[in-house]
Amino acid sequence: MTRNVISVRDLHVSLSLGGNTVTPVDGISFDVRAGESLGIVGESGSGKSLSLRAVLGLLPRGGTSTGSVRYAFADGKIGADAERVRGRGAAMVFQEPMTALNPTMRVGDLIGEAVRVTGVRSRRAIKERVIELMASVGIPEPARRARMWPHELSGGLRQRVMIAAALATGPEILFCDEPTTALDVTIQDQILGLLRGLQEERGMAMVFVSHDLAVVSEVCDRIAVMYAGRVVETGPVAEVLRSPRHPYTAALLASAPSFAGGTDELATIPGSPPDPRDFPSGCRFAPRCAFATEECLRAPYTLDGDGERATACIRPEVLEAVAA
Template sequence: MTGSGTPLLEVANLELRIGAAPEPIVDGVSFTLDPGETLCIVGESGCGKSLTALALMGLLATPPLRRTAGTALFQGEDLFALSQDRLRQVRGGRMAMIFQEPMSSLNPALKIGEQIAESVRVHQGLGTEAARARAVEMLERVGIPAAEKRLDEYPHQLSGGMRQRAMIAMALANDPSLLIADEPTTALDVTIQAQILDLMRNLSEESDAALIMITHDLGVVAEMADKVAVMYAGRIVEAGSTAQIFDDPQHPYTLGLISSMPALGGARSRLVTIPGSVPSPTDMPSGCRFAARCPFVGPDCAVAPPGREIAQGHSVACWRAPLEEAMAERQERSA
């Protein structure tokens, strides 16, 4: 589902640095999000996906991290220019985040119901009874059985899937316009993963909330996304609709990610891998950050390629794009 008109969120040229590192660890990240739209940010661990989300939520650990450039207009307000009081009003109210591991995000000393009720008391000014009723309603809404009973249980008394549902209930309790989910299904088995993804999709459609989902799982991307931003070493290297990214990948990193997906059915074969690893956040290369792992690398890759649109809504930051030409040249040289 995609919206129209004024974007809900416009992030422009976000730059984050760590300590005295010479290169930013998140560099020039830009994207827009409409009401009701789902954006998946995909990439390996260490690519800056979670840092981008934490920056938007005002939850960066500063120091050593700091924002050195960029704006994030959310419903007309720049999130990076808000006072702490105003940011607290927005965070948890109009925008909320689901973290990867509920056991490290939920307070182990407080009952589940108390944690949900606290959120609605702060943001909606509800009294104790009304807040408890809202907590029960939210637990029922996310499919937790015997919600009244679960309300008075502690996080450790719930299964992993139940804890994740409780986190989603807490995030949605104030009907946010924007929901950020950071690897929300990583620690769950496949059946529970599917249930959580269905739940998030349905709740987003019901409330017209926009969703930013951070993941390294391309299966999740294919199932959930309206559009995709592929992130590598702190930069968005390719962005487009889900169909554009999967049907016509134009960055060597995107191509490598898609090629590394196991095929269903057919003869078994060795998985394709991307050689090397993501550069260290404190030792980012100054040119194309994928150059050391790229099969198409050339002398011009010593300079960072700018993002450019190769089709409507489809942008790529690679000197070799379109890759069809680079592949043909490579085949000619090897012939």
């Protein structure tokens, strides 16, 4: 069996909010195998990005995390030993490159800093490696563009610079936090193709956070659906999207626009996600769920399943009946 590059267990993230402590990520676990891509999806505020930042020790000020992480190349508590793996065995591509890139550094110098982490000291060798990395992510005229400032590049090229910097240390796992959200559709498709190609070529594992099910279906092998700080369903992408076993997953699919034609109104999910300061007891989706019963309002949170499919819904047979 292919080894796990990362195993996260019982991750909790706490933040200080208005004098209160809230837990927007509440006990999630996941594994990613070598060469595999895991997509984490959910509405804004579900805890997707915070989960990645916690694993890499990049939480905002006042944020704390508990849980355990086991990398194939380093073990330790979540966050505590993050500097040992960040920029070495693990790397991250952020959502908005213009805020992630240093505006006072030429892009070639920024990538060069990442190259220097690997032990390369010769200025000539660093420059050659920078140009090689920029070319590998599809940046035309890499030698010329290495001398440019971030604001002189388009959004798509800036994101390619971020990817080149992330790949400089030869990571075994790449974390991507909605890396195509700020790009137009054409450039988005190019970046997704680039990430998938690089992953296959290098045999990297990848964790890809997105709110877009179509994007996840294009680049990921497995999917974890998050709602209100918890994973509510997980499994192979094709199976989950074809036959969801949690009402929240089904609602997300129903609310996604279809390009197949037709005049049906776009479905919406009633209500709003719960406030992390006052999560409901039982199933957190129950107040918005069309199939909820009194039992759902009291049910303890468990993620049960067979094989690689799992759901936190205690009534998955209802969705199966509706689909039939």
